[in-house]
Each structure stands twice: as structure tokens, then as C-alpha cells.
Amino acid sequence: MTNKQTIDRRGSRLDPGTVVRAALELLDEQGLEAISMRAVANRLGVRMNTVVWHVKTKTRLLELMADSIAGEIALGGLPGSPDERARELARRYRRVLLAHRDGAALVAGTYAAEPHTLRYAETLVRALLDGGAAERQAAWTAWSIVYLTLGLAQEEQAAPAQGLEGRLTDAVSETSHPSLYRVLDHFDARSFDERFEFGLHALLTGAGPVGGAAGG
Template sequence: MSTPSTSRPARGRPPRLDQGRTIETALALLNDSGLDALTMRRLAGAMGVQAGALYRYFETKDDLLTAMAERMMADASVAPEGGADWSDRLSVLARALRQALLAHRDGARVFAGTHSTGPGTLGFAEACAGVLRDAGFADADAGRALMAVVHFTLGHTLEEQAALRPGGGSPADPDVLREAVSSGGYPHLTAALPTLTEADYAPHFEFGLALLVAGLETLRRDPHHR
């Protein structure tokens, strides 16, 4: 008996729908139009299938977002130099997470609230926890410090990406903040305006990361904290 022709794709032609290609297509749509425009129906159209076919791999849109977040985390898999100071190694990981989220439009929004247990996400968390435990942090402190680093990086990147105009890619007009501050009698904010309206978010991230790491170092050295 001959094998039905529908049991395998034609030679040299990839299957129309598979999980990996669906995730990559979803990320391409995300980069093109943003998270709000990413729907299961639009994704199905880009894949050339009916919307119902996507539910073979993703029962809900949240499942799709989790898979997309996991794919992003593959780009955050870095191996900090073992001989470096723990604070430098942890900072390298935090920077890698930020860059992985920035690599995709609305990347931080996609990642926020997802709870992937894939190798990319768990590998990143394992690397952070390992740096902290090797530095002498208690297990509970290592876990909380890991969460603090991820939450700080995620929150910063959310704000960083939100500052981009939906269609342009240029920072939001700082004149709006300047006008509001100057017309309201805020002398301290006026003094800080050059920094508050700075378009480059990297120095802001590095400043906050340095504060976080310094706080962790103080905790690590505290003999009364166990």
C-alpha cells in the first residue's frame, strides 16, 4: 500500500508550520509592528495557515509570548570569565539580559510576566545564581539577588523601550519635560534636567546597576546578616 502524500512534505520543501519557525515569524512580526499588533490571526496569516492551526503548539497567546521570551533568552546566554570579580561577572549577565530584550521591539513587554522554564531562561538564572553563591551569598540571598537583578533590568528596559516613539525609533521629545518642569517651579528638577532628558539610556542603566551591585556587596560583607 502506498504512503499517503499528506504524510510528509514534498522533497526540499519545509513543512508549512512548525514550532520553531512560528516563533521566529512571531518575533519578525513583533519587530515590524510591535506587541499590540501581534495577534494569533495575523501570525497565522504570515504563516499561511488558519488561526486554529497555531493552537497545535500554543494554547493561548500567553503561551506564544512565553516561547518568544524563551527564544530571546537564548541571546542572553553568556559565560562571564571565571577569574573575574563576582560583581563584574554579575554585571556582564545583567547587560546581556538588557541587550537581549533591546534586540526586539517591545522585547521587555514580551518578557514581563512570562515564566519560561526553558533552557535559555533557566540557563541565565543558573549562571546568575552560581555567581552569587560562589561569591558567598546564602542560598536565599542569592535567590533574592537574582530576582532583584532581573527585575531592575526588566523595569529599566521597559522604560527605555517605552520612550521610543511607536513609528520612529527616536527618543520622545525631551522638550515636553523641560517645559513642564520650567513652568512649574521645580528648581531641583531643573538642575537635573540635562540628565533626565538624556537620550542615551546606557549611562542610566550602568548607574542603577552599580548601585545594586554595591548594595549586594555591602550585604555580602555584613557579618550580622546570615
């Protein structure tokens, strides 16, 4: 039985959750560019107006998809240490983004102030506050962690097979860009895990009451 057949095709039985699940299946199979109201309707075997009735606009559909992805982040079993809790939350966020084709690009293009997204943000900010960060530090560090995670995951999902360093080698020389040339060996687009952990460590080291600039 195909994925399309597993979803009830009768518009009267559809709900926003069913539409979002169909859209996420389409995302995983064909990528973000394939998402449209008509494509989701075709997948469900209903008229496009039926999909519009439940999710209103494509923008709203993408917001609900982004929130559904956030809902896949497990918030139980977190470390007791605030610092390790924040690190683990960021790692779990990255994993769910990478679990969906173009997942990072989808989420980065939305502003989903929705239940799952807010629940994750609440848990992350609480970890930072518990670690001693002032209010502004906690808010801005949370934003920075989200931006780091989204940006690096988006790069990883879009990275060419030959890697960034191959392109740089052709474009950079000791004469034309001496500083870049010195560090060229470290521009390895495949070192996503290491670069993520490096950035996360840098952000959290500066987030505590000693490391960062104070702000209430």
C-alpha cells in the same frame, strides 16, 4: 524570497519552534501589538487552529517568545570574577532585549519558567552566590537586576525622540518642584547606557557579604 516564504507553510510540518520564530519575525517588523494567533497563522500561511494546536494560547506563545529571546543570551566566555560575571550577564541580557522591537515589553509581560530563562537565571544566581551573597541576597539581587534591565530597556525602546528632559523642562520650575528643578539636567532620557551601569553598580555593591543586609 520573503520571510513568510522561508517558513514551511504546511501545517503538518509545523512545530512550536517554527511558530515562535514566525512570531518573533512579526514582532521585529511590526511590534508587540501586532502579535496575535491569527497574525502568526497568516504569516505561516496556515489556519489559526493549526497555530493553536502547537502553542495553545496567545499567553503561551508570548512565554515561548520570551524564552526564545532568553536563549539568545550567550552564556559562554564569561569573566572569572563573580562580580564581573554578574555585570556581563546583565549587559548581555540587555543587549538581547534591545535587539528585538518591543523585546523588553514582551518579556516583562510574561512569567516564562522555561529552559532558556531558567538557564540564564541559574547562571546569574550562581555568580552572585560565588561572590559571597547569602541565599536571599542572591535571589533578591537577581530579581532586582532583571527588573532594572527590563524597565530601562522598555523605557529606551519607548522613549520619545525629544527625550524625557524636554517634557520635564516644560512641567518643572524652581517654584513648583524645587528638588526636581535642581537635578533637571540629569534627567536625560538618552543616557541609557550610563544609567544602566549606575543602577547595576549600585545593586551589585549592595549584594556582597559586606554591602547588603544579611539573609539566609
